[in-house]
Amino acid sequence: MSFFFKSASLSFRQLKNSDKELYISLYTDPIVMQYIAEPLSKTTAARMFEAQLKPWGVKSTHMLNLVITEISSDLDIGVCGVVTRSLLSKQAEVGMVFLPEFHSKGYGTETLTRLSKYAFKELGYNKLSGPPFPSNKASIKIMQKSGYKFEATLRQNQFLNGKYHDTPFYTLLKDECTYLD
Numbered sequence: 001m002s003f004f005f006k007s008a009s010l011s012f013r014q015l016k017n018s019d020k021e022l023y024i025s026l027y028t029d030p031i032v033m034q035y036i037a038e039p040l041s042k043t044t045a046a047r048m049f050e051a052q053l054k055p056w057g058v059k060s061t062h063m064l065n066l067v068i069t070e071i072s073s074d075l076d077i078g079v080c081g082v083v084t085r086s087l088l089s090k091q092a093e094v095g096m097v098f099l100p101e102f103h104s105k106g107y108g109t110e111t112l113t114r115l116s117k118y119a120f121k122e123l124g125y126n127k128l129s130g131p132p133f134p135s136n137k138a139s140i141k142i143m144q145k146s147g148y149k150f151e152a153t154l155r156q157n158q159f160l161n162g163k164y165h166d167t168p169f170y171t172l173l174k175d176e177c178t179y180l181d
């Protein structure tokens with residue numbers, strides 16, 4: 001199965017071999033990784049990249065990685081994805097990373113709404129979650145703007161910079177998604 005879709009300014013396609021440089025740039029960048037984890041070494045990022053190239057289906061335990069391309073420039077600017085958390089209750093987690101020069105252009109919100117619609121309509125999920133780092137204000141904002149609701153605090157759920165952090169758990173149900181059409 002091939003995965004491809006578009007929004008107003010962006011297109012989304014499955015990760016392929018030639019995306020290695022983009023992938024490594026993203027996951028080794030201290031700004032991009034600020035609220036996710038310690039930036040990866042190039043070797044670890046390259047190893048992780050290889051693992052992401054496996055064929056994907058909803059039963060996969062790895063993420064469906066989609067490269068985000070800015071249509072106007074034809075530049076690849078980030079990667080987003082969805083990973084199944086429960087097959088039985090059709091739950092998945094969504095995430096995305098953009099190169100720093102493409103932050104705060106509205107692309108995060110555009111990506112999350114389009115990816116959520118695709119995940120509900122084409123991949124068959126019923127509930128999506130995005131667990132942001134508590135001080136990742138941009139991430140929380142794009143979830144709120146895409147209709148995600150704060151559901152709970154996951155206590156000491158992340159370990160970053162030498163300490164545990166609570167995670168505000170935001171979710172969106174298919175029933176309440178207002179942009180499925």
Ligand SMILES: CC(C)(COP(=O)(O)OP(=O)(O)OC[C@H]1O[C@@H](n2cnc3c(N)ncnc32)[C@H](O)[C@@H]1OP(=O)(O)O)[C@@H](O)C(=O)NCCC(=O)NCCS
Nearest residue numbers: 032096097098103104105106107108109132137138139141
């Ligand atoms: C988080 C991320 C995906 C957001 O994407 P983006 O394209 O920058 O987001 P948008 O431009 O659509 O929207 C960001 C919103 O947050 C707001 N924002 C950004 N930084 C903020 C801050 N420090 N405090 C408060 N609001 C902030 C912006 O003003 C904007 O709100 P607005 O549309 O009402 O003006 C992007 O910044 C990124 O890739 N970050 C690094 C990786 C990452 O943290 N991924 C998320 C992991 S959960």
